[in-house]
Amino acid sequence: MAICEKLRIALPVCALVFLAACATVRNPVTGEYERTVMDERSELAAGQKNHQEVLKEYRALDNPLLQAYVNTIGQKLAKASQRANLEWHFTVLDSPEINAFALPGGYVYITRGILAYFNDEAELAGVLGHEIGHVTARHASQRATRQQAAGVGVLLASVLGAVLESKGYGGAGDLTQQVSQMTAAGYIASYSRDQESQADQLGAQYLAGNQYDSARMIDVIDMLGKQEQFAADLARKEGHTPAPRADWLASHPSNDKRLNDIRQTALRYHNPQAAQAAKGRERFLKAIDGITFGESREEGVTRGQEFFHEPLGFALTAPTGWRIKNTSSELVMMNGAGDAALIMRTLPADAGATHADIVRRVFNPVSGRTTQASINGFAATHFVGVARTQSGTQAVDATIISGPNNQNYLFLHAAKSAAILQRERDMLLTAENSFRAISAQERLLARPWQLRQVAFPAGGFAQLVKRAPATLPDAEAQLRLLNGAYPDGVIQPGTLVKTVE
Numbered sequence: 142m143a144i145c146e147k148l149r150i151a152l153p154v155c156a157l158v159f160l161a162a163c164a165t166v167r168n169p170v171t172g173e174y175e176r177t178v179m180d181e182r183s184e185l186a187a188g189q190k191n192h193q194e195v196l197k198e199y200r201a202l203d204n205p206l207l208q209a210y211v212n213t214i215g216q217k218l219a220k221a222s223q224r225a226n227l228e229w230h231f232t233v234l235d236s237p238e239i240n241a242f243a244l245p246g247g248y249v250y251i252t253r254g255i256l257a258y259f260n261d262e263a264e265l266a267g268v269l270g271h272e273i274g275h276v277t278a279r280h281a282s283q284r285a286t287r288q289q290a291a292g293v294g295v296l297l298a299s300v301l302g303a304v305l306e307s308k309g310y311g312g313a314g315d316l317t318q319q320v321s322q323m324t325a326a327g328y329i330a331s332y333s334r335d336q337e338s339q340a341d342q343l344g345a346q347y348l349a350g351n352q353y354d355s356a357r358m359i360d361v362i363d364m365l366g367k368q369e370q371f372a373a374d375l376a377r378k379e380g381h382t383p384a385p386r387a388d389w390l391a392s393h394p395s396n397d398k399r400l401n402d403i404r405q406t407a408l409r410y411h412n413p414q415a416a417q418a419a420k421g422r423e424r425f426l427k428a429i430d431g432i433t434f435g436e437s438r439e440e441g442v443t444r445g446q447e448f449f450h451e452p453l454g455f456a457l458t459a460p461t462g463w464r465i466k467n468t469s470s471e472l473v474m475m476n477g478a479g480d481a482a483l484i485m486r487t488l489p490a491d492a493g494a495t496h497a498d499i500v501r502r503v504f505n506p507v508s509g510r511t512t513q514a515s516i517n518g519f520a521a522t523h524f525v526g527v528a529r530t531q532s533g534t535q536a537v538d539a540t541i542i543s544g545p546n547n548q549n550y551l552f553l554h555a556a557k558s559a560a561i562l563q564r565e566r567d568m569l570l571t572a573e574n575s576f577r578a579i580s581a582q583e584r585l586l587a588r589p590w591q592l593r594q595v596a597f598p599a600g601g602f603a604q605l606v607k608r609a610p611a612t613l614p615d616a617e618a619q620l621r622l623l624n625g626a627y628p629d630g631v632i633q634p635g636t637l638v639k640t641v642e
């Protein structure tokens with residue numbers, strides 16, 4: 142959860158309006174003419190505008206060397222593409238999500254979360270190449286054109302304009318789903334299967350054009366498959382169903398058809414003299430050495446049932462059996478059944494001068510009542526009532542707390558139904574009442590994890606795991622996953638591998 146700079150929750154969904162009427166452009170990849178609502182100029186405009194939104198939502202990773210490294214590879218691949226003339230931008234985002242996506246006009250993003258799982262420069266190049274392919278083949282523009290033709294309207298930017306009204310208090314749908322909709326996956330989720338397959342092919346083509354072995358695309362898909370397996374294994378062990386994913390894997394599943402297609406494509410572009418192969422692993426591991434693994438200090442870290450936000454100076458504890466989900470825009474504590482949650486957001490300074498002000502401005506209440514309280518020394522106001530929304534009214538159960546340094550927080554009590562809200566009331570309050578100033582001891586626990594490279598020990602993973610923090614869940618499985626050896630791969634002692642410290 143990051144500090145919110147403006148009152149985004151009260152803003153309407155911002156739609157991107159294209160003034161351009163339907164034009165005809167030549168597709169740079171296929172050479173065919175296609176009718177479109179986005180010519181190159183509007184592609185560039187959409188890219189520029191949304192680039193700013195992405196950086197606001199995600200923040201670029203503060204690591205100039207790694208940014209330069211990824212940019213160099215991206216530029217090389219783009220030069221080998223059908224749209225070498227575009228001004229290309231490659232940005233590593235400071236996010237633990239496993240994700241990569243592109244905006245029209247030449248903006249490509251990759252998270253540090255997905256970088257952690259690559260084991261070679263060619264795998265990074267494969268994902269960048271795939272995303273470049275979405276841009277060169279004008280996939281977003283094709284989607285926008287289709288949507289307009291279908292009368293849906295072009296809402297390319299809507300994924301970033303999350304509104305308070307879309308959250309469920311009484312009578313909401315799947316909370317997990319709603320939370321996940323607020324991630325960048327929304328950008329890429331709606332490419333068609335054909336577009337994905339074309340992006341895979343283009344990625345392999347750009348790899349081959351840059352002396353990379355295009356067969357490494359298979360490793361990427363395979364790595365994503367292992368992620369899926371790991372999540373399923375973990376969920377089975379913990380006795381719940383795996384949470385729906387909102388990352389690259391969700392929109393790029395490692396299914397048999399995709400694997401088969403990519404194998405065929407890789408064979409077609411196979412380059413036995415792939416010169417970049419030899420040094421690629423070493424270069425890549427060096428470039429990512431020392432990056433944060435998992436949650437960052439700025440977003441706050443989850444350690445078991447505890448959540449620590451060092452910069453904001455607070456700590457919270459989730460009730461036993463509840464899960465913590467920390468996104469860039471909010472912190473969610475959800476019950477085991479997934480039908481009730483405490484959703485916490487930072488409130489911007491302009492949300493109101495007093496709690497009464499904030500209630501008025503955020504909820505615009507039709508009716509309701511407020512009660513004052515003190516939570517571990519911090520002033521709190523509980524509001525139960527009916528809020529006005531864009532589409533009508535909605536029942537609201539929420540608390541505003543003024544935390545350390547006078548930062549205001551909104552805690553929404555959310556549930557699938559009023560009955561469930563009633564049933565979970567005590568637990569929601571227990572979670573909320575754990576809000577406290579972070580202690581000196583907790584500050585130490587709030588240190589983020591780092592990726593480090595080490596020589597693989599003779600004692601194997603059992604020995605490697607001893608270096609990992611005690612709080613890293615399923616440490617051995619996680620280290621295996623990071624090094625492409627999940628669930629039972631073998632690594633030669635002395636090989637340079639990644640570890641978490």
Ligand SMILES: [Zn+2]
Pocket residue numbers: 271275329332337340393
């Ligand atoms: Zn894709």
